Amino acid sequence: xxxxxxxxxxxxxxxxxxxxxxxxxxxxxxxxxxxxxxxxxxxxxxxxxxxxxxxxxxxxxxxxxxxxxxxxxxxxxxxxxxxxxxxxxxxxxxxxxxxxxxxxxxxxxxxxxxxxxxxxxxxxxxxxxxxxxxxxxxxxxxxxxxxxxxxxxxxxxxxxxxxxxxxxxxxxxxxxxxxxxxxxxxxxxxxxxxxxxxxxxxxxxxxxxxxxxxxxxxxxxxxxxxxxxxxxxxxxxxxxxxxxxxxxxxxxxxxxxxxxxxxxxxxxxxxxxxxxxxxxxxxxxxxxxxxxxxxxxxxxxxxxxxxxxxxxxxxxxxxxxxxxxxxxxxxxxxxxxxxxxxxxxx
Numbered sequence: 307x308x309x310x311x312x313x314x315x316x317x318x319x320x321x322x323x324x325x326x327x328x329x330x331x332x333x334x335x336x337x338x339x340x341x342x343x344x345x346x347x348x349x350x351x352x353x354x355x356x357x358x359x360x361x362x363x364x365x366x367x368x369x370x371x372x373x374x375x376x377x378x379x380x381x382x383x384x385x386x387x388x389x390x391x392x393x394x395x396x397x398x399x400x401x402x403x404x405x406x407x408x409x410x411x412x413x414x415x416x417x418x419x420x421x422x423x424x425x426x427x428x429x430x431x432x433x434x435x436x437x438x439x440x441x442x443x444x445x446x447x448x449x450x451x452x453x454x455x456x457x458x459x460x461x462x463x464x465x466x467x468x469x470x471x472x473x474x475x476x477x478x479x480x481x482x483x484x485x486x487x488x489x490x491x492x493x494x495x496x497x498x499x500x501x502x503x504x505x506x507x508x509x510x511x512x513x514x515x516x517x518x519x520x521x522x523x524x525x526x527x528x529x530x531x532x533x534x535x536x537x538x539x540x541x542x543x544x545x546x547x548x549x550x551x552x553x554x555x556x557x558x559x560x561x562x563x564x565x566x567x568x569x570x571x572x573x574x575x576x577x578x579x580x581x582x583x584x585x586x587x588x589x590x591x592x593x594x595x596x597x598x599x600x601x602x603x604x605x606x607x608x609x610x611x612x613x614x615x616x617x618x619x620x621x622x623x624x625x626x627x628x629x630x631x632x633x634x635x636x637x638x639x640x641x642x643x644x645x646x647x648x649x650x651x652x
Contacts, residue, residue, distance in 0.1 A: 310453055310501075311442045313490045317460075318372045318435050321483040326475075328424035329375070331417040332382050335389055336364050338402045348396055352388040360384040373439070376432045379425050386422050424475060431476055434463055448577055448599045450504035457491060458519060494520070494532050500598060502536045503543075507595045508577055510568040513537065537563075544590050558591050 339349045349364070362381045367374040382389075392399050393416055403415050417425070438456040442449055464487060467473055467480035490496060506513050513533060520529035544559055568575070577599060585592040 311439055314435060314439055314442065314460075315372070316490075317483050317486045318432070320486040321479040322372055322375065323482065324478065326424065326428065326479075327414060328417065328421040329379065329428065331414050331421050332379060332425055333367065333375075334403065334414060335417055336366055336378060336382060338399060339364055339392075340366050345396075345398075349385075349388060349392055352391040352395065353385060356387040356391055358385060358388055372432075373436060376429065376436050379429050380433075383422065383425060383429060389417065427473070427475055431463070431479075434459060450501060450599055451508040451577060453501045454505045454516070454519075460487065461491075461523075494524070494528070499536060499539045502532070503540055503594075504598050506536060506540065506563075507581075507591075507598055509565075509580055510570045510572070510575065512565075512567055513563050514567070540594070543594050558588055562588060562591055 339345055353360075360381075362384065364381060364385065365374070365378055367378040369375075399416070438460065441452055441456060464480050464484045467476050468484045472480065494502075502516055505511055505516055513536065516536060517529055517533050520532050524532075540559055568580070578596075581588075581592050581595045581599075588595075
């Protein structure tokens with residue numbers, strides 16, 4: 307199974323290859339403040355004079371980790387008035403943007419009102435991917451049943467931005483992201499069935515939720531095909547457990563799929579606890595839920611979630627029930643220079 311966090315990282319990195327001028331301006335402003343303790347103290351005075359209360363401090367980004375760029379911009383937006391005051395009171399701040407570096411290049415001018423408005427737009431857009439990455443990277447809660455929902459959210463954000471009427475500020479970035487998105491997630495056939503099974507095993511959504519979105523994206527024929535695949539995968543896994551336990555219970559899955567869904571807006575919903583409470587009603591299906599929902603969407607350490615460095619391989623005992631759509635031996639797979647994939651092999 308491909309690592310969802312890593313693919314999400316590749317999607318965002320592709321969109322950030324060409325950094326907008328407004329982001330560069332804010333980066334240079336932060337660089338000036340963080341360059342020396344004296345400058346930082348002067349900036350803190352401006353923050354106090356503007357009566358800005360914020361728990362975060364300015365942080366400089368790392369080019370190889372896009373989340374650091376997002377966090378830098380998000381934090382800098384809290385100090386817009388402080389930067390404006392710094393420009394008025396600190397003569398060296400203006401000079402910083404007039405002096406050339408060792409290569410004869412001058413930093414772009416300080417961020418103005420339009421630049422800060424552009425940065426607000428970028429932060430709102432990148433925040434969708436940041437929140438999805440944090441959700442996928444969680445280790446204290448179930449992640450497999452949230453994968454498809456985040457996929458829907460990302461698709462619904464990118465699609466209109468890539469259209470003719472898309473926001474000009476974000477369009478070029480969105481087009482690059484959509485191209486990478488389509489490479490990995492554009493076709494439902496490229497996604498491991500186990501991630502759809504996890505949605506079906508969420509009592510708030512079940513199979514009807516998948517059918518709705520399959521219909522929205524691909525039409526009736528594809529909806530019926532994918533729904534059938536997910537249903538058959540669940541039946542195969544259920545039959546496997548039933549055979550092992552020498553138990554016949556053919557109607558259990560059908561009863562579950564026909565029941566009314568739980569309220570999607572239910573507060574403090576605990577999917578594992580719900581299955582535990584219903585284990586007596588769904589003896590076999592609850593075992594399937596236990597196995598499927600225990601799978602983490604990411605296959606990399608959380609500290610590596612925003613980086614493209616490093617590769618490792620994992621194995622999955624569930625692979626024979628939810629086969630990969632690709633057949634290559636990992637030792638023979640040829641990857642693009644920018645694309646490092648993570649697979650589960652049986």
